[in-house]
Amino acid sequence: MVRTASWLAAGMGMAWLAAAPPPAAADEPPVELTAEQDHQRMMKQLGITEIRPGANGRDPAAPNAANYDESKGNPYPDLPPVLTLANGKPVKDARTWWKKRRPELVELFDREVYGRIPADVPGVAWEVTESREEIVGGKPVLFRKLVGRVDNAAYPLIQVNIEVELTTPRAARGVPVVVEFFPFEFRGRFPPPPPPTWQEQVAARGWAYAILSTSTIQADNGAGLTRGIIGLVNKGRPREPDDWGALRAWAWGASRLLDFLETTPEVDAQRAVIEGVSRFGKASLVTMAYEPRFAIGFVGSSGMGGAALHRRRIGELLENVAGSGEYHWMAGNYIKYAGPLTPRDLPVDSHELIALAAPRPLFIGAGNPAQGDAWVDPRGMFMATVAAAPVWELLGKKGLDTAEFPPIETSLTTGELAYRQHAGGHTSGPNWPTFLEFAARYFESRQ
Numbered sequence: 001m002v003r004t005a006s007w008l009a010a011g012m013g014m015a016w017l018a019a020a021p022p023p024a025a026a027d028e029p030p031v032e033l034t035a036e037q038d039h040q041r042m043m044k045q046l047g048i049t050e051i052r053p054g055a056n057g058r059d060p061a062a063p064n065a066a067n068y069d070e071s072k073g074n075p076y077p078d079l080p081p082v083l084t085l086a087n088g089k090p091v092k093d094a095r096t097w098w099k100k101r102r103p104e105l106v107e108l109f110d111r112e113v114y115g116r117i118p119a120d121v122p123g124v125a126w127e128v129t130e131s132r133e134e135i136v137g138g139k140p141v142l143f144r145k146l147v148g149r150v151d152n153a154a155y156p157l158i159q160v161n162i163e164v165e166l167t168t169p170r171a172a173r174g175v176p177v178v179v180e181f182f183p184f185e186f187r188g189r190f191p192p193p194p195p196p197t198w199q200e201q202v203a204a205r206g207w208a209y210a211i212l213s214t215s216t217i218q219a220d221n222g223a224g225l226t227r228g229i230i231g232l233v234n235k236g237r238p239r240e241p242d243d244w245g246a247l248r249a250w251a252w253g254a255s256r257l258l259d260f261l262e263t264t265p266e267v268d269a270q271r272a273v274i275e276g277v278s279r280f281g282k283a284s285l286v287t288m289a290y291e292p293r294f295a296i297g298f299v300g301s302s303g304m305g306g307a308a309l310h311r312r313r314i315g316e317l318l319e320n321v322a323g324s325g326e327y328h329w330m331a332g333n334y335i336k337y338a339g340p341l342t343p344r345d346l347p348v349d350s351h352e353l354i355a356l357a358a359p360r361p362l363f364i365g366a367g368n369p370a371q372g373d374a375w376v377d378p379r380g381m382f383m384a385t386v387a388a389a390p391v392w393e394l395l396g397k398k399g400l401d402t403a404e405f406p407p408i409e410t411s412l413t414t415g416e417l418a419y420r421q422h423a424g425g426h427t428s429g430p431n432w433p434t435f436l437e438f439a440a441r442y443f444e445s446r447q
């Protein structure tokens, strides 16, 4: 990784900033910063003094109250054309997509949006720490706890032990597996969904599932950026503007779990789903974009930073994600687009992120604005999906059924690119049966 001392020069006079230039010594403790301090530090490094405030999603009377008026929702209606090369030439065949256009988009998402994974991320050694037989949805299963220990020889002050729970049908051999992003400490925070749970539905099909505790890879806050896998690789130093954020770190963890699943005879790692809701919906879309080995994606209520267009002004804004509470999901460079640049200056938008998953099956889900899922801009996610569809078509697959925004509970699932808005709130719960039917079309026809 190329390092510069720019972050040092940027914020003179702050003790925490002047601490020590990288590369850090192996026995020097991680830099301690609050999210606000690290966010300020990154803004200084980017040469920004101020960013525009995000939308207020809680108080409709606030001056910056979130907008839900469609007539004001599209201030930048022109999207960057997904099938046009940087030199202006159209992409007319699959080869040009794979060789030229896709790498261009990957570079832009790396640099400006989600950050780069460093070349020197250490390896992970997986181990089963617990194993027992259970019954899920009436089916006998084997439940295992896994820990993926990241080699920290280069910087022993940070330990990263990735926690996973893997459940496979008893006596399974080579079955499909659904991987969900979900931090274990979130358990019990949400009211239990009506049965059957998604796990019961997956088990009823004879498939396996694994839950990946995201916070054991990378903390879900800016203060944690000098720790976790990002901090380990940086030896406890803060990030450079194009370093990876938490979404890419979580996606990296999913790839490492897939490495383990490739060695697990109970499952067929070639039939693996990556799934998550909300910030973990964003992570599952980023995973599909960057990890070609995941066969199918289920992206739930992912909103801004996920499938929603950055150029929209409905519900959550780019400015929210660029703020100190959420910027850690992204590359530092993303903050620039909240001031003085605007979302229109972003060289890519989320339709192009979605397109990076092509031609694999991808299900974009949303809930009902009237039930609490307005913040994620379901229509903006649909617009991005529509704009991504030509890439599936170019690669010989079927895109979206229609370009017209459908009524709630309409399943647009006949192509490889699917969209469905369910009648519930900020969850994927009611979309699971439709998603599993969609996935089964690919997974069960191969048996």
Ligand code: GCU
Binding pocket: 277, 278, 279, 280, 301, 302, 303, 304, 305, 316, 320, 375
């Ligand atoms: C906040 C945030 C969203 C995020 C959500 C979640 O609402 O603004 O971007 O998706 O939290 O993860 O629950």
